[in-house]
Amino acid sequence: MGGTSKKSKQRAADAAAIYEAVEVAGPAHESRAFSESPTTALRARRPVELAGIDSRDKAGYDGKKIDGVETLAAMDPVLSDLQERLLAASRHGGDGRVLLIIQGMDTAGKGGLVRHVIGAVDPQGVHHHAFKAPTAEELEHDFLWRVEKEIPGEGMIGVFDRSHYEDVLIHRVRGLSDPEEIERRYGAIRDFEEQLAADGVKIVKIMLHVSKGEQAERLMERLDRPEKHWKFNPADIDERELWDDYQRAYEIAIEETDADHAPWFIVPADRKWYARIAVQQLLIEALQGIDPQWPAATFDVAEQKARLSAE
Amino acid sequence: MGGTSKKSKQRAADAAAIYEAVEVAGPAHESRAFSESPTTALRARRPVELAGIDSRDKAGYDGKKIDGVETLAAMDPVLSDLQERLLAASRHGGDGRVLLIIQGMDTAGKGGLVRHVIGAVDPQGVHHHAFKAPTAEELEHDFLWRVEKEIPGEGMIGVFDRSHYEDVLIHRVRGLSDPEEIERRYGAIRDFEEQLAADGVKIVKIMLHVSKGEQAERLMERLDRPEKHWKFNPADIDERELWDDYQRAYEIAIEETDADHAPWFIVPADRKWYARIAVQQLLIEALQGIDPQWPAATFDVAEQKARLSAE
Numbered sequence: 012m013g014g015t016s017k018k019s020k021q022r023a024a025d026a027a028a029i030y031e032a033v034e035v036a037g038p039a040h041e042s043r044a045f046s047e048s049p050t051t052a053l054r055a056r057r058p059v060e061l062a063g064i065d066s067r068d069k070a071g072y073d074g075k076k077i078d079g080v081e082t083l084a085a086m087d088p089v090l091s092d093l094q095e096r097l098l099a100a101s102r103h104g105g106d107g108r109v110l111l112i113i114q115g116m117d118t119a120g121k122g123g124l125v126r127h128v129i130g131a132v133d134p135q136g137v138h139h140h141a142f143k144a145p146t147a148e149e150l151e152h153d154f155l156w157r158v159e160k161e162i163p164g165e166g167m168i169g170v171f172d173r174s175h176y177e178d179v180l181i182h183r184v185r186g187l188s189d190p191e192e193i194e195r196r197y198g199a200i201r202d203f204e205e206q207l208a209a210d211g212v213k214i215v216k217i218m219l220h221v222s223k224g225e226q227a228e229r230l231m232e233r234l235d236r237p238e239k240h241w242k243f244n245p246a247d248i249d250e251r252e253l254w255d256d257y258q259r260a261y262e263i264a265i266e267e268t269d270a271d272h273a274p275w276f277i278v279p280a281d282r283k284w285y286a287r288i289a290v291q292q293l294l295i296e297a298l299q300g301i302d303p304q305w306p307a308a309t310f311d312v313a314e315q316k317a318r319l320s321a322e
Numbered sequence: 323m324g325g326t327s328k329k330s331k332q333r334a335a336d337a338a339a340i341y342e343a344v345e346v347a348g349p350a351h352e353s354r355a356f357s358e359s360p361t362t363a364l365r366a367r368r369p370v371e372l373a374g375i376d377s378r379d380k381a382g383y384d385g386k387k388i389d390g391v392e393t394l395a396a397m398d399p400v401l402s403d404l405q406e407r408l409l410a411a412s413r414h415g416g417d418g419r420v421l422l423i424i425q426g427m428d429t430a431g432k433g434g435l436v437r438h439v440i441g442a443v444d445p446q447g448v449h450h451h452a453f454k455a456p457t458a459e460e461l462e463h464d465f466l467w468r469v470e471k472e473i474p475g476e477g478m479i480g481v482f483d484r485s486h487y488e489d490v491l492i493h494r495v496r497g498l499s500d501p502e503e504i505e506r507r508y509g510a511i512r513d514f515e516e517q518l519a520a521d522g523v524k525i526v527k528i529m530l531h532v533s534k535g536e537q538a539e540r541l542m543e544r545l546d547r548p549e550k551h552w553k554f555n556p557a558d559i560d561e562r563e564l565w566d567d568y569q570r571a572y573e574i575a576i577e578e579t580d581a582d583h584a585p586w587f588i589v590p591a592d593r594k595w596y597a598r599i600a601v602q603q604l605l606i607e608a609l610q611g612i613d614p615q616w617p618a619a620t621f622d623v624a625e626q627k628a629r630l631s632a633e
Contacts, residue, residue: 308551
């Protein structure tokens, strides 16, 4: 049971660090905020050149890690409040919903992002789906078939851990589809996302941008820790040999599919804490864009109170 | 925006209370534990007589609210660790999975339980589903049709907020199905759950047991707070007139379907903090019963490290 104990201690230490940060600041403390919104600072710009974007950047945020940990904790209730309003509004005709698409190379931090940002939100308001290699049944259909089934319902925050973008990323790099089909898919994705946006889905697309060196360190860490071995696959190292091809595939996919109704954000992710607060803030601003309101009572409050009191 | 601010303050205050409790105890502190496991203390016994079970009881736990809040926080990493092992094991052939079924009268605390207990677990390892009134399509099928589609996959913790039990509870009380059909359903549920258990699903069934008086207070609180109005429905007060019928329907359903492979636990829920730590502990013990292990590496660790270093 050595793994449990080590792991538990690590988690307890992580929790202690957060508690300490909040304790020092006090929960009512105004935590450090972004000086420039990630919605503008991280928005993809054509031409997309990933090599020109520092993966250790803290765009729009002047703080250090300790500040970032505090910001994450301080903004959790803001995100939770917006999520609950979104769900509440949907019960009375509101049709707002959000789709967060998370892409990135292996070890870019997709899982940690889900755990630390999405994990703070009420599970009842989240539809999370991790897209794995397609099943035999899925392969018999168009690549968007399995994606359509996972679109969040009204009032929900949908989270895609990988997505239909794999069908133009790995497919391009590994030649799993021919070039004409890849071209067709860019168009299909544009049409698909345009329709989603027209249906009231607020789309936020994230590319977690890590450096090849940072990935090597994270893979080595997985190899160093027995309880992380299950996350490692020797094929991960094979894929590294195609690093530049993947970067190029991302650049093209982003250029082909970025749109104001379906924007791409390139999030520097070598510093995990920064990537987390940046995505948290992007989600918050997406929800603020919807601006969900508590629905007004559809009944006479005083009358219902009287009924309850009169029992 | 008054609602946001009030709500945020409430959440910040809740968070502060937890941080404070943990801060005082220190994360490495041995938090107060159950003196008797809820797995035995709360297990339903025939004949089931809800009136004879104190809904303010703290069975098996000697602490107060402040201790309970601390226990919840202290056990979060234990639950998280077990969940991650479960998921890890499933990637290498492990077939363990858990299904937590949560039932209870309106306001019994189902939502809070999901938020505070399940919310601490990685969203990637949880399949949460809230069963609402059946759709037209669902009504065309057997009552278990929509349930089968939500059974958790291997490595997952499934959480049902309401379930197939509504089809023998409200259906019995409101006469939505005739008595013969209700009888048939008890048998169908027994067969269904027996098959699930045989397929490796660890089933934990929770009845959150609140008093009628506590429900009145919670409904009044919803009426007092505009941001809670969306959760209130005048029909909730109509249902209260059938309180005794619902209690009886629960007693019968529990007696008809309790089994060692699909046990019912009657969780006193007038004290929300107690219900949360009790269910947290039930989940932990269910996972400990599976005892998922970190899978051994299927590759040569030293060789992979050498490959990575040699790049």
